[in-house]
Amino acid sequence: MPKQRPRTRIQEKNRAAILDAALEVFSRHGFRGSTLDQIAQSAGLSKPNVLYYFSSKEAIHTALLSELLDDWLEPLRALDENADDPVDELMAYVSRKLDMSREMPRESRLFANEIVQGAPRIMGEITGSLRALVDEKAKVISTWADQGKIASYDPYHLIFSIWATTQQYADFDAQMRGILSPAGDEHLDDAARFLDGFYRAALTPH
């Protein structure tokens, strides 16, 4: 196991290859449904070589989760309490989240798999940094509502609804495609229009 701080070019490259392969495999099959052989093959390495860079299958999984969580929460973190128009600011958040479902579906499914199964390996982050961030942004949304700048809703459930309605396009992609049979990603353009109209109608102060 590479111990030193300064990673060599080979370490950098192989670690990245393993994490990318693991993202592919874990997001499609979940933790238990994935095998080290699959990850190794997808990364172009032998199984013992994968275990040379990570001490165990679980170490790969937790490295992935903690490495991706920051990126995943970035759009919410960017929600600006000083925004000129809070409705537009929230609409931009919805839009950014939908874009992420389009461009990072593997990341979305990785978290979905983990949470559906009770978040056994990521509960610490949920009750820690995620919860703190949501608490902070819920206050911002409450303030906007108190000022009459947006319609008034429970801010936590509003945030949850945005997560659900945007991430479903990545997490439940198989279902959407089975029902809509899109040739490519057109249904996501329809989704963008729907979500824009829908959240705008609900959030604009009556």
Added chain:
Amino acid sequence: MPKQRPRTRIQEKNRAAILDAALEVFSRHGFRGSTLDQIAQSAGLSKPNVLYYFSSKEAIHTALLSELLDDWLEPLRALDENADDPVDELMAYVSRKLDMSREMPRESRLFANEIVQGAPRIMGEITGSLRALVDEKAKVISTWADQGKIASYDPYHLIFSIWATTQQYADFDAQMRGILSPAGDEHLDDAARFLDGFYRAALTPH
């Protein structure tokens, strides 16, 4: 393998015990993450005895899915095109779906697990009966919109949004609890209030 049509009382009882145990186990760990031993133990039977009633692990899983799918879609099927007030009719659908998340979270997670992983064992039902039902109800919603009885949205994405915003309380229960720390199920009462206000605001014709 019990072949005969008329099932004995023992067959009835053990089949039901196995399916209930399998629902518990599959919904928590997914198909690959579940073992026959877990299911057998949870059902109070030995592993070979479980395989006396079902020919394989996969047979249990598909029996479960097909047995539950009808119940799962019942609320959508009940959506009545002749309802007096289409907004109320859709609100009732939202409410019924949320109740199901509260009362049948295992069933919800069973489907969520299956679909997140690409729906490999249930794609037929999705492109078949589920798609037909959604097509039918999408037409009903479109008609309501054309008549000006509800605000106009893409009916497919409206249905998807209802699924996402209600089922998340079952599927992502671990995350909700990590963020809200409810003692019991109070957060679902908040969710009911939120969803009612939210969908009513968005669906009521402007």
Added chain:
DNA sequence: CAAAGATTTAACCGGTTGGTTGAAAACGCG
């Protein structure tokens, strides 16, 4: 109650899985 059928399980099997070992190959550097 006795025979036929239904139900249960101990013991077993072959394949897979996460992980280890030891030695060889490749690399970095004086």
Added chain:
DNA sequence: CGCGTTTTCAACCAACCGGTTAAATCTTTG
């Protein structure tokens, strides 16, 4: 080049998993 370090992998292992077998036990029924 030469030597210590890093990287790679064939071979291996013990545990686990889905599934089978064969024989024992319990139920039903004539």
